[in-house]
Amino acid sequence: MIELLAPAGDLEKLKYALIYGADAVFIGGNNFSLRARASNFNLDTIKEAVDFAHALGKKVYVTTNIIPHHEDLDGLIEYLKDLERVKVDAVIAASPVIIKTALDNTNLEVHLSTQQSAINFEALKFWKNYGVKRIVLGRELSLDEINLLPKGEVDLEVFIHGGMCMSFSGRCSLSNNLTLRDANRGGCAHSCRWQYYLYSEDNKVSDEFFSMSSKDLMAIREVPKLIDYRIASLKIEGRMKSLHYIATVVKTYRMLIDEYVKTGQIKSFEMYEDEIFKAENRLTSSGYLDGDIGPDKQLYEFMGERPNQAFIGLVNDYDKASGIATIEQRNYFKIGDKIEVFSPNGDNKTFILDNMTDEKDTSIDVARHAQQIVKIKTPFPLEKYSMLRKLL
Numbered sequence: 001m002i003e004l005l006a007p008a009g010d011l012e013k014l015k016y017a018l019i020y021g022a023d024a025v026f027i028g029g030n031n032f033s034l035r036a037r038a039s040n041f042n043l044d045t046i047k048e049a050v051d052f053a054h055a056l057g058k059k060v061y062v063t064t065n066i067i068p069h070h071e072d073l074d075g076l077i078e079y080l081k082d083l084e085r086v087k088v089d090a091v092i093a094a095s096p097v098i099i100k101t102a103l104d105n106t107n108l109e110v111h112l113s114t115q116q117s118a119i120n121f122e123a124l125k126f127w128k129n130y131g132v133k134r135i136v137l138g139r140e141l142s143l144d145e146i147n148l149l150p151k152g153e154v155d156l157e158v159f160i161h162g163g164m165c166m167s168f169s170g171r172c173s174l175s176n177n178l179t180l181r182d183a184n185r186g187g188c189a190h191s192c193r194w195q196y197y198l199y200s201e202d203n204k205v206s207d208e209f210f211s212m213s214s215k216d217l218m219a220i221r222e223v224p225k226l227i228d229y230r231i232a233s234l235k236i237e238g239r240m241k242s243l244h245y246i247a248t249v250v251k252t253y254r255m256l257i258d259e260y261v262k263t264g265q266i267k268s269f270e271m272y273e274d275e276i277f278k279a280e281n282r283l284t285s286s287g288y289l290d291g292d293i294g295p296d297k298q299l300y301e302f303m304g305e306r307p308n309q310a311f312i313g314l315v316n317d318y319d320k321a322s323g324i325a326t327i328e329q330r331n332y333f334k335i336g337d338k339i340e341v342f343s344p345n346g347d348n349k350t351f352i353l354d355n356m357t358d359e360k361d362t363s364i365d366v367a368r369h370a371q372q373i374v375k376i377k378t379p380f381p382l383e384k385y386s387m388l389r390k391l392l
Contacts, residue, residue, distance in 0.1 A: 002226075003233040004257060005061075005157065006250045011041070013239075013246050014049050014060075019344045019385050020247045021254030024059035025049075026092060028239060031079050032064040032072070047086040059089040064098050065113040073097065080106050090133065103131045114138055114159065121149060128154040134232060139164060142291035143222060147229050155232035160219040161249055161276075162237025164287055166192040166212050174212075193299075213299045218284035220272045223253065224260045244311035244330070244387060248279035248342065278310055278389060312339070313367070313374075315386040325382045329372040333390050335365045341378075343386040350391065351379050 006022035008014035017025050027041050027049060041049060046062065053060045062083055066072060076098065083091060084106040091108050093099045094115035102108050111134040112118055112127050119138040127135055134155040137146065146158065167174070174191045195209035217237070219226070226234060234257070236249055252275045260266055276284075285297040312333040317326040333339070335356060341349045357375045358364050367374045 001261070002231065002257060004250070004253055005233045005235045006246060007162075007236060007239040007241065008049075008246070009239040009241070011045050011049055013243055015052060016243055016247045016385065017250050018053055018056055018058050020251045021344070022058070022236075022250050024061060024089070024233070025053065026061040026063055026235075026239075028063045029079070029083070031075065032066050032068070032098065043082055043086065046083070046088065050087050050089075054087070061090045061092055061111060062088045063092045063113075064102075065092050065094045065115055066098075067115065068095055068097065076101055077105050080108060084108050092136065099130070099132065109133045111157070112136060119145070124149060124154055124156075136235065139217070140288050143225050143229075143289050144291060146226070146231070151230045157233040157235055158226055158231050159217060159237060160223060160226070160234045160253065161217055162241075163282075164214040164217050166214055211299050214287070215283045215285040215297050215299060216280065217287040217289075218273070218276060218280070219286060219289055220252075220256065220276065221269050222286060222289045223256055224266060227257065227260055242279075242311070243314075245279045247344075247387060249276060251342075251344065252276050310389045310392060311387060312337075312390045313388040315341075315382045315384055315388070316373075317384060318378075318382045320381065322377070323381070324375050324377050327367075327374050327376060327388065329367040329369065329374060331390070332366070332368050333388075334367070338391040340389040340391050341382060341386055342389055343383045345383060349380060 001023075003023045004021065005024045005026060006017040008017050008025040008027050014025050014027060027046070029046060030042050041062075046060075050060045064080070080091065080102050089109065090111050091098075091102055092111045092113050093102065094113035099110055099112070102110050110132050112132045114136040116123075116127075117138040117140075118124060118127060118135045119141050124135055132154065134157055136157040136159075137149075139159050146156075149156065178191045190213075192212040195211060197207075197209055198205040223234065234253065236253065238245065238249070252272050256266065256272050266272075283299065287293075287297065310331075312331045313327040313329050315325055316328050318324075319326075333353065335353055337353045339351055339353050341351075353376060355377050356364050356367065359373045359375075361375070364374070
């Protein structure tokens with residue numbers, strides 16, 4: 001069975017990713033991770049994450065994917081042994097030093113990061129012989145090129161959703177040059193997404209700005225072929241993304257994969273794309289997968305940000321006797337709004353909000369305070385971990 005692999009920036013996101021259908025999650029520890037600004041896990045929370053995942057029969061991979069300078073290697077062996085002790089299922093690494101250290105000093109399974117740009121058969125053979133269990137392919141491959149790679153030599157993992165890097169396999173020095181934040185050591189400032197202007201000496205050539213950013217990847221229509229090609233794992237990117245984003249994207253791909261595995265076809269790609277757009281706030285494309293890279297997949301003159309406030313609350317609890325749900329507010333909503341319920345299991349449901357109280361059971365018309373706890377009586381039962389969206 002093909003694996004759906006999701007990102008998790010903290011323990012809450014990890015739990016929601018797994019509950020909403022991911023088979024495995026990848027997380028970053030406090031050391032050796034490329035997402036230094038994410039809410040990374042310390043060893044205690046890594047253990048808690050592993051215990052939670054394993055109780056569900058699922059897996060946790062830890063990123064150790066920086067390209068280290070000499071001073072970055074302090075404590076590497078001890079850290080890897082700690083990860084082994086808390087029973088993480090694999091580490092993801094790009095540096096040969098980190099890979100060799102893990103293989104020589106632990107029994108950890110090692111996955112090769114996309115930062116290594118493994119995009120041909122000889123590279124796959126090399127890393128397999130080196131001892132790597134899985135290879136995360138470079139994102140520069142088309143579906144046709146992926147299909148030509150031999151299956152069974154080593155497990156292959158392919159990115160299917162999330163941010164794309166304007167540099168080859170993420171090896172960018174733009175952030176380092178402009179901000180002294182090294183993208184390959186966990187400090188990317190996303191400089192490619194900034195607004196730039198063209199100058200000739202001190203004179204601005206045009207008032208029109210440009211960026212060097214690509215659209216985000218969305219491979220809804222390419223997933224069936226990747227399943228046919230016997231790819232081991234389909235990977236979603238986004239450890240910095242919101243809880244709502246993680247849950248929405250994970251469940252959408254979960255349903256898509258399950259439909260194709262069960263029936264051999266997809267009735268409506270548009271349905272899945274529409275669901276993704278409820279959480280995605282950047283423009284998307286199929287990236288390199290369709291083999292046609294052109295201006296339509298870039299964001300030269302448009303940043304592509306689309307603020308999305310549809311996500312309004314989390315279901316913390318539901319009382320069957322009274323039919324009352326306890327909600328943690330995440331965005332403004334009010335009496336009269338049409339609400340969509342998005343759950344780990346089952347189809348989405350809608351209702352018109354016609355009642356609401358605060359924690360003290362005082363009637364209110366508006367939930368306007370961040371993480372405010374409110375209670376609503378719903379026309380159907382709500383599952384814990386469900387999310388509420390306001391239909392705009």
